Amino acid sequence: MTQLTKTIEQQLTNHAHNHMIKDLATNTWLTGTDVRSQRDALVAALQHAGVHAGDIVLISLPNGANNIIALYATLALHAVAYTVNPTMPLPELATLIGRHHYGALILGPDHAENSAELATRAHVQLSTSIDDSTAATPVLAISHQPVPTNTLLHDFAQHNPSPVGVLMYTSGTTGDPKAVVLTHGQLFAAAQDVATSQQLTALDRTLVVLPLFHINAQVISVLATTISGGKLVVAQKFSAHRFWRWVQDERITWLSGAPAIIAILLKTRPAQQPAVPTLRFIRSASAPLLPHIQQDFEDYFHVPIIQGYGMTEAASQITVNPLAHPQVGSVGRPTDTDLVILDDNDAPQPAGVTGEIALHGDHVITSYLDPKYQADFRHGWFHTGDVGYLNDEGYLFIVGRKKELINHGGNKISPAEIENVLTQHPAVNQVAVVGLPDDIYGEAVTAAVVLNPGFTGEDTSTEQLRTFATSRLSKFKVPSRFVYVDSLAAGPTGKIQHTRVKRALMAATAH
Incomplete structure (x- = not known):
């Protein structure tokens, strides 16, 4: 077991008879015992499908408790979770399946219903590994697939002491998406960083509204809450109509959102300010939050917004505003990350000077899966392609993308x-x-x-x-x-x- 899986196991024990995860779609709470039981059943199903440590398991489940349990199960096996959009069209999913060699697929209702067509499009043979089982989510075994082995992933794993836990692709905003592999060690370091910087405890309850195939939801919402002993309340998707009722009824103390969500909540604000005394803050990341929107939101709802900056290559968080001293317009200070501003010659720049943001840390990758992108890693630093500057107090301000x-x-x-x-x-x-x-x-x-x-x-x-x-x-x-x-x-x-x-x-x- 790794430090990550040990900590998850300990929290399952701590919550054995207490609520741990609530699925809002079914209005059901799961205790730690419930979660362990479902996770273990899914582990058995994956093993029956032939999944071994290091194999990739593709997960296309909608947001819910099953999605989180699938992540726990894959991590427990030391397999690699590749979580994708559960609503993506079949041709797109077939292309993803053709990209790697998989141990198994865990498909949501939309994709599972069309698994025969998916198999034909992806040129694979699929079989259901479990029917009558205690596992809540069926696993599809792949008995034949054109890709013989994951050579790049195998080579990567051979040079890393910590097992690979998650595979993701960057959004590709400035070029082709790049494969990012995150180890158990990097995921644990990132989750610890979030829990520490946001002062998370076992008394916290977070509302998960961001998609679980995104690094933000996986690490900031799920793993950070899990290792700090808090409770997870999972919505299938964001709903402005239900949002404030969820926060009130579930006594939510914080959540990770995005500027689009904050803007929608502001635009659809109720005539009467909602009473949400338990809500400590809303964390905003994934895109820039305009200062006037933040100010208007805080003035009306009296809920602080803590803006942060992160990326898949850093297993989520890079900087975040301190809870006590946030600066509007800034994405905060580096928390457990070495950060430097570089000019075009890779020379460090002083406060107030704009340049490319470069990173180093226990949760930051040191290479992409494909070595052809190694130019992004120089002199021990990951070059993000983002442009910004630090002020005299160490707060980071993002200017934009270097290529934009x-x-x-x-x-x-x-x-x-x-x-x-x-x-x-x-x-x-x-x-x-x-x-x-x-x-x-x-x-x-x-x-x-x-x-x-x-x-x-x-x-x-x-x-x-x-x-x-x-x-x-x-x-x-x-x-x-x-x-x-x-x-x-x-x-x-x-x-x-x-x-x-x-x-x-x-x-x-x-x-």
Whole structure:
């Protein structure tokens, strides 16, 4: 057993006769004994399917207790959990299955119902390993698959003393998704960091509303709560209509969210401020949270928002605002992470100087699964591709992605700076600023805008937005073009994917 699995086992014992996980979809509480029983049954089913330590187990379950138990079971076997979107189309899932050699599949209702078609598309043979079993979730064994072995994963495991626990792919906002493998040691270090920095105890109850196939929910919500002895209340998905009732009824003390969730809660605010005395804070990460939205939310609901910064490559958390002294606009201070700001020559920069953010720590990967991406690791540091600066007090401010910076006549422009201004205009619902090819300046600053109801993409709107931006930004930062769209490409947590937006705008321009 590893430190991670030992700690999970201890918490199952501690909660043997107490509530540990509640599934809101079934309105059912599970004790530690219930969780252990279901986990052990699933472990037996996986073993019956032929799963061994180091094998990949694909999990496409919807949010719920079963999903968490599947993670516990896979970790207990020292197998590798690859948790994916349970609603992804079959062709996309078939492509994922063709990417690796799997020990077994644990599929949710949508995918399980179409398992025959999935098998045909993925060129594999599937068989149900358990029917009449105490395990709540069926396991599909793969009796034939074209990929003979996971050579890269085997090589990676051979050079790491801690077993691999989780496989994930980055969102691919600036290029092809990269395979990230996280060891038990990295997952435990990350969960401990979250629990310590957020002062989590056995008295805490968290509401899980983010998708469990995302690193944020897996580590920040599930593993950090588990190792600190708290209780998990799991929603199948976020619901603005039910959110405040959940918080009240379940006596939620904190939760990890995303800026999109906070913005929706603010937009759908009830006429009467909800009474949620147990809620200590809401943690926001996965995308930038605009300062005026945070201020408006805190002023109305009287609930602090603690903004953080994380990524899959760091097993979630990198920085977080201290509970006692948060700074609006900042993603906080490094907690258990070495962080440095580097210039283009990899030289460390002083406070106030913008550069690329680089990391090192017990929870930070030192290589991707595919060694062709090794250029991101230099001199012992992982180069994130994010751009930002530290102030004199050590708080980090994110400027944007290095590859998303717009080069307008030699001026390097941060899309986030412009977006933060434009979203303050009442006409703007969402905006993504990108650089499109320009014969004179290299790249033209272009704003793709989703308008609020009641506004139209007419010349008057463009003129109003341009005037609004001109009064708040340097002239070279003001978009030269505004394009009005119905929606913007976004990842599962609502983070706008600028590369996809840019690609779509360029395709539309070509036509």
